[in-house]
Every structure is written in C-alpha cells, then in structure tokens.
Amino acid sequence: MKAIASMGAWLFDWLEAVGRAGIFLVQSIFRMPVRFGESVSLLVKQLYSVGVLSMVIIIVSGTFIGMVLSLQGYSILAKFGSEEAVGQLLALSLLRELSPVVTALLFAGRAGSSLTAEIGLMKATEQLSSYEMMGVDPLRRVIAPRFIAGVICLPLLSLIFSASGILGGHLVSVSWLGVYDGAFWSSMQQSVYFDTDIMNGVIKAVFFSVVVTWIAVYQGYECVPTSEGIGKATTRTVVLGSLAILALDFVLTAAMFGDF
Amino acid sequence: MSVLDAYIKIQDVHFTRGGRVIYENVSLTIPRGKVTAVMGPSGTGKTTLLRLIAAQLAPDSGDVLVDGQNVHALSRSELYKVRKKMGMLFQSGALFSDMSVYENIAFPLEEHTQLDAAAINKVVGQKLHSVGLRGAAGLMPSELSGGMARRVALARAIALDPELVMYDEPFTGQDPISKGVLVSLIRELNDSANITSVVVSHDVEESLSIADHVCILAGGRVIAEGSAAQIRASDDPQVKQFLNGEPDGPVPFHYPEGVNSMFNKDEVAL
Amino acid sequence: MRSKRAELLVGCFIVLGVAALVYLAVQVSGLAFSSKKDTYQVVARFDDIAGLTSRAKVSIAGVAVGNVESITFDKDLYMALVTMNINSDVDNIPTDSSIAVLTSGLLGEKYLGFTIGAEEEVLKNGSEIYDTQSALVLENLISQFLFNSSSSSKSE
Numbered sequence: 173m174k175a176i177a178s179m180g181a182w183l184f185d186w187l188e189a190v191g192r193a194g195i196f197l198v199q200s201i202f203r204m205p206v207r208f209g210e211s212v213s214l215l216v217k218q219l220y221s222v223g224v225l226s227m228v229i230i231i232v233s234g235t236f237i238g239m240v241l242s243l244q245g246y247s248i249l250a251k252f253g254s255e256e257a258v259g260q261l262l263a264l265s266l267l268r269e270l271s272p273v274v275t276a277l278l279f280a281g282r283a284g285s286s287l288t289a290e291i292g293l294m295k296a297t298e299q300l301s302s303y304e305m306m307g308v309d310p311l312r313r314v315i316a317p318r319f320i321a322g323v324i325c326l327p328l329l330s331l332i333f334s335a336s337g338i339l340g341g342h343l344v345s346v347s348w349l350g351v352y353d354g355a356f357w358s359s360m361q362q363s364v365y366f367d368t369d370i371m372n373g374v375i376k377a378v379f380f381s382v383v384v385t386w387i388a389v390y391q392g393y394e395c396v397p398t399s400e401g402i403g404k405a406t407t408r409t410v411v412l413g414s415l416a417i418l419a420l421d422f423v424l425t426a427a428m429f430g431d432f
Numbered sequence: 433m434s435v436l437d438a439y440i441k442i443q444d445v446h447f448t449r450g451g452r453v454i455y456e457n458v459s460l461t462i463p464r465g466k467v468t469a470v471m472g473p474s475g476t477g478k479t480t481l482l483r484l485i486a487a488q489l490a491p492d493s494g495d496v497l498v499d500g501q502n503v504h505a506l507s508r509s510e511l512y513k514v515r516k517k518m519g520m521l522f523q524s525g526a527l528f529s530d531m532s533v534y535e536n537i538a539f540p541l542e543e544h545t546q547l548d549a550a551a552i553n554k555v556v557g558q559k560l561h562s563v564g565l566r567g568a569a570g571l572m573p574s575e576l577s578g579g580m581a582r583r584v585a586l587a588r589a590i591a592l593d594p595e596l597v598m599y600d601e602p603f604t605g606q607d608p609i610s611k612g613v614l615v616s617l618i619r620e621l622n623d624s625a626n627i628t629s630v631v632v633s634h635d636v637e638e639s640l641s642i643a644d645h646v647c648i649l650a651g652g653r654v655i656a657e658g659s660a661a662q663i664r665a666s667d668d669p670q671v672k673q674f675l676n677g678e679p680d681g682p683v684p685f686h687y688p689e690g691v692n693s694m695f696n697k698d699e700v701a702l
Numbered sequence: 703m704r705s706k707r708a709e710l711l712v713g714c715f716i717v718l719g720v721a722a723l724v725y726l727a728v729q730v731s732g733l734a735f736s737s738k739k740d741t742y743q744v745v746a747r748f749d750d751i752a753g754l755t756s757r758a759k760v761s762i763a764g765v766a767v768g769n770v771e772s773i774t775f776d777k778d779l780y781m782a783l784v785t786m787n788i789n790s791d792v793d794n795i796p797t798d799s800s801i802a803v804l805t806s807g808l809l810g811e812k813y814l815g816f817t818i819g820a821e822e823e824v825l826k827n828g829s830e831i832y833d834t835q836s837a838l839v840l841e842n843l844i845s846q847f848l849f850n851s852s853s854s855s856k857s858e
Contacts (some may be wrong), residue, residue, distance in 0.1 A: 328719025
C-alpha cells in the first residue's frame with residue numbers, strides 16, 4: 173500500500189516536472205527577442221559557442237567513424253566478394269543512424285553540458301535575477317537564443333558528420349583497401365535516396381536537437397544554484413540527454429524505416 | 433513613524449519556504465527618500481525581503497505596496513514596468529559575465545530607453561564617474577576585483593535613475609577601504625538623486641552609520657524599528673545581543689534539536 | 703572586432719553545413735538537380751518479384767531509364783502488378799521486350815532490366831509488358847556474379 177502511494181507520489185512529481193519543462197519550452201520559444209538586430213547578435217554569439225566550437229569534435233569523430241566502418245564493412249563484405257557495397261553500407265549506416273545519433277550524443281556532451289553549466293552559473297551568480305530585476309525576461313534574453321542556436325546547429329553538425337564520415341570511409345576503402353572508386357560511389361548512389369535517407373537523417377537530427385537543447389537549458393535554468401548543484405545538473409544533462417536520444421531514435425527509426 | 437512618507441509598505445506578510453516559516457506577519461515601512469537598513473542575523477530572510485519587494489517571490493499572505501501599488505497583484509508587463517523604477521545591487525554583483533563593464537551599464541539603457549549611442553555613452557560615463565571607475569569601462573567583469581565589481585554593479589543599478597535602490601549585503605567580503613567607499617557612495621547617491629535606499633546587511637556599524645531608519649528582523653518577526661539612535665538606545669535583549677555580537681542570549685547559540693535528535697539527551701553535558 | 707570574427711566563423715559553419723547537405727545530395731544520393739523528368743507509365747505482371755521495392759530502378763543495358771512507381775497484388779491472377787515510370791525520352795522500347803527482376807551484385811538491391819525485342823510498335827503510357835521474368839534463382843545469381851566479377855576485372 174505504502175509502495176503504491178510512493179509510486180503515485182513519484183509519478184505525480186514526475187508529471188509535474190515534465191509539465192514545468194514543457195511550459196518552460198513554450199515560453200522560451202514564444203518570448204523571442206523583440207528587437208531584430210539584438211536577436212541576431214545574440215543568436216550569432218550562441219551559434220558560435222554551440223556550433224562552431226563543436227565543429228572540430230564532429231569532423232574528427234565523423235572521419236574516424238567513417239574509417240572504422242569501412243574497415244569493418246570491407247573485411248566482412250570481402251568474404252562475399254562484394255567489396256563495392258562498402259560505399260552503400262557506409263552511406264546508409266551514416267545517414268540513417270550513426271550521424272544523427274552520434275552527433276547528438278557528442279552534442280549533449282560538448283554543447284549541452286556547457287549550456288547547462290553556463291546557465292547554472294548565471295543563476296548562481298544572480299545574473300538571471302539581475303535580468304529580471306531590470307525588467308528583462310531571462311527566458312527571452314538567455315534561454316531563447318541558446319535554444320534556437322542548438323536547434324539550428326545540431327542538424328548542420330549532423331550533415332557535416334555524414335560528409336566527413338563518407339570522405340573518411342572513401343579514404344580507407346578506395347585509397348588504402350583498393351575498392352574501385354566508381355563502384356564505391358555508384359553502389360552508394362543506387363541505394364541512397366535523398367528524401368528517405370538523407371532527409372530522414374536530418375529530421376532525426378532536428379528531433380534530437382530539440383530534445384537535447386531543451387534538456388540542457390532546462391537543467392541549467394532549474395539547477396540548484398551552488399557549485400554542487402551545477403555539477404549535478406551538468407551530469408543530468410548528459411545522462412538524460414543521451415538516454416532521450418537513444419529512446420527517441422528507436423521510435424523515429426520505427427516510424428521512418430519500420431516498413432522495411 | 434507616521435510622520436514619514438512611506439515608499440514601501442509591507443503589511444502582515446506571511447512567508448514560508450520548504451515548510452520553514454521565514455516571516456510571520458511581518459509589517460514594516462520604508463520611508464521615501466531615506467536610507468533604510470534592514471538588519472538581522474544570517475538566515476532570517478533579509479534577502480528574501482528584497483525579493484518580495486521586487487516580486488521575484490510571492491508571499492503566502494499579506495501585501496507589499498511599492499509606491500502605493502501592490503506588486504503581487506500586477507501582471508507580468510506591469511510588474512516589469514514597476515521594476516524599471518527599482519535598482520538592485522546583488523550580493524555577488526551579478527554583472528553579466530559575457531559583457532564588458534561598459535556594456536553592462538549600457539544594457540538597461542539600451543533595453544528600456546530610446547537613447548541613441550552618443551547619449552548612452554554620456555550616461556554610462558556619468559554613472560561610472562559617480563562610482564569612480566571611468567577608467568575601467570573596457571574591462572571584463574572577470575578582470576575586476578570584488579570591490580570594483582560591486583561598484584560597477586552599483587553604477588548599473590542606478591543607470592536608469594531608479595526611485596528605489598536595494599542593496600543586498602553590500603559590505604560582505606569587502607576590505608575596510610571598499611566598505612568606506614560603498615558607505616559614502618550609498619549616502620551620496622541617496623541624497624543627490626533623492627533615491628529611496630534599502631540596505632540589507634548584518635554589518636552593524638556600517639549600517640547604523642548610514643541608515644536614517646533601521647529595522648531589525650529576527651525569528652521571522654520585526655523586533656525593532658526606528659532611527660539609528662533609537663536602535664542603539666534600545667534595551668530589548670535581542671536587539672542588544674545582535675548589536676553587541678554576544679554569542680548567546682535570546683537568539684540561541686544551539687540550533688533546536690527537536691524530537692528526532694540523533695543524540696542521547698543524557699550525554700549532552702560533557 | 704571579436705564579434706566580427708565570431709560572425710565570420712558562424713558564417714563558415716553554416717556554409718559548411720549547407721555544403722555538406724549539397725555534397726550528400728549530389729555525390730552520395732546521386733540526386734540530379736535537373737527538373738523532374740517527364741515520364742510515362744507501363745505495367746507488368748510477375749510471378750515472383752522477390753525483394754523488389756518501389757523506387758527501384760528500371761534499366762536498359764544497365765542504364766537507369768526509370769523507376770518502379772508501385773507494386774500491388776493482382777488478386778485475380780495471383781501475380782504481382784508492378785507499375786513503373788519510364789523517362790519520356792526513352793520512347794522506343796518495342797512492345798515485345800521482356801523485363802526481368804535482377805539483382806545488382808550478390809548483396810545488391812533488386813531492380814528491373816529490359817531485354818529489347820524486335821517489334822515495330824513501341825510501349826506507350828498505360829501499355830503492359832507481357833514477357834516477364836521473375837526474380838532469379840540461386841544458380842542464375844551465381845552465374846551473374848561470376849559474370850560481373852570477370853567483367854569488372856577486365857575493366858581494371
């Protein structure tokens with residue numbers, strides 16, 4: 173009986189937290205900066221810290237993942253005498269699955285945690301209260317540009333990841349392992365469709381970007397404003413963000429490619 | 433106190449946080465154009481009082497009237513309008529870490545006035561001059577010392593020429609020179625611009641030296657209210673304990689243990 | 703000055719992202735930016751289409767000339783009814799041509815391939831191809847694989 177009651181209480185708390193986070197999201201989207209010039213300069217600042225600063229890690233990991241995929245794929249496909257299919261394997265696994273998911277995971281670790289820590293620190297040093305005291309809504313000034321920047325950056329980063337992965341894979345399979353260049357590209361082009369594969373990957377990345385950035389800014393905004401609280405919130409961003417990405421990926425994959 | 437014109441009236445405010453009672457039917461008056469010091473031991477919710485006045489927190493019951501308006505009955509946009517008349521100096525300074533000193537002070541002006549860049553430049557220069565930091569305009573907040581950061585924050589708090597400036601623990605963690613500078617700045621600003629000032633502090637000497645009006649909070653209630661001289665002359669044992677810094681008295685040294693004490697009651701006396 | 707640099711880098715970032723999209727579209731998916739080609743539709747009934755899917759390519763002599771529009775089940779004949787789009791510029795396919803479900807490589811996708819007939823009359827919108835070959839059996843698959851590998855080693 174007591175267990176049921178505490179389960180109920182937990183569920184209640186959880187629903188309340190979800191509701192609060194939802195309201196927070198809606199408010200920060202609909203209270204966009206009023207002045208155009210101001211909003212552009214705020215957004216550029218955030219695009220820089222969220223997007224540009226994540227670019228190196230994305231390009232490097234994309235290239236390596238493409239290289240590893242080619243090596244692994246080649247060693248198996250060579251047994252069936254269809255090494256050319258390595259291009260197809262590389263492109264499909266990157267575009268449909270790996271680049272949105274891995275980019276989002278890296279994004280949660282790189283940009284998400286720094287967003288949480290930054291906002292948490294602004295809360296701890298009373299900067300958020302300070303905005304409020306000046307009659308400036310911190311949701312529109314601090315949260316909205318960060319959220320929008322995150323939603324713009326992740327799909328772009330995911331595309332960059334795919335492209336670097338394919339180039340990395342091309343390097344390994346064509347230049348090192350000797351797969352015929354024309355066959356590499358043509359097997360890819362025959363099996364990859366722009367709308368089902370590339371666009372579905374982008375759509376996945378858009379979903380992930382909303383969820384990860386939402387978690388990151390919300391954790392920062394709601395954290396306990398102490399050094400311990402910020403640390404915990406940062407960890408929660410990475411853990412919750414990663415779990416949410418993987419769970420959401422399953423749902424999206426089932427919806428997009430489930431009929432195969 | 434009835435002779436004084438009240439700028440802020442706090443009436444029967446009851447406030448609890450996390451099951452703990454912070455205020456029990458607190459009523460106090462902050463007179464217009466004077467420096468009011470709100471003092472009390474740590475943990476009595478002095479900062480909470482400022483947040484109630486700024487309506488960042490809402491009381492469980494009771495009214496907070498600022499210049500005749502109940503700030504807790506206002507809509508968001510009306511509240512933001514009222515807040516433009518308030519300046520607040522936060523305990524940590526709360527300078528925006530991604531902006532320079534100049535941008536920090538220019539920010540409220542850009543946000544709330546129609547001034548052009550040249551006019552803003554002039555105002556920022558004036559405000560920085562009044563806190564003696566004209567030369568620091570180009571620095572980032574991370575390059576400032578604690579005392580300088582607080583003075584910059586003060587310049588920012590008065591950028592919009594507010595009617596009310598609230599100081600949250602302005603003297604904490606400052607060296608004696610910075611304290612002296614802040615004391616004279618608060619006094620000067622108050623008198624030259626006819627601002628109403630509220631200073632929340634537990635630094636007895638500094639607070640009493642600038643305050644026209646003093647309130648002492650303890651245990652969720654106002655235990656004394658009056659001019660600095662009246663407070664000094666008070667024979668209330670709680671007030672005396674606080675002013676003289678006695679370790680034990682009506683404000684107990686021991687935190688109450690309650691029924692769930694982790695210790696055996698007989699072993700207390702060692 | 704600092705914000706100018708940030709703007710420049712953000713600009714590079716966005717251009718790089720868009721360039722990646724264009725690169726993926728053109729090089730990886732082979733998307734052509736020419737306007738959508740005019741096509742005409744023909745149908746064919748197969749006993750067994752194995753793993754053929756809609757959007758699979760339709761080829762003549764290995765060159766893609768169209769794609770599969772839809773695959774439905776013909777309830778009366780117990781056969782697969784395949785509707786395909788053929789590019790309008792390929793307007794000279796004889797009506798007695800045969801069409802087969804083929805596989806590209808051993809693990810590749812299924813596609814449709816024409817074997818050209820001799821009839822004067824050509825396929826038009828709505829025509830049906832009667833001479834159809836179902837998906838290949840294993841022996842054919844192996845022979846095709848051997849043929850492919852010998853031809854690709856010749857080309858090297």
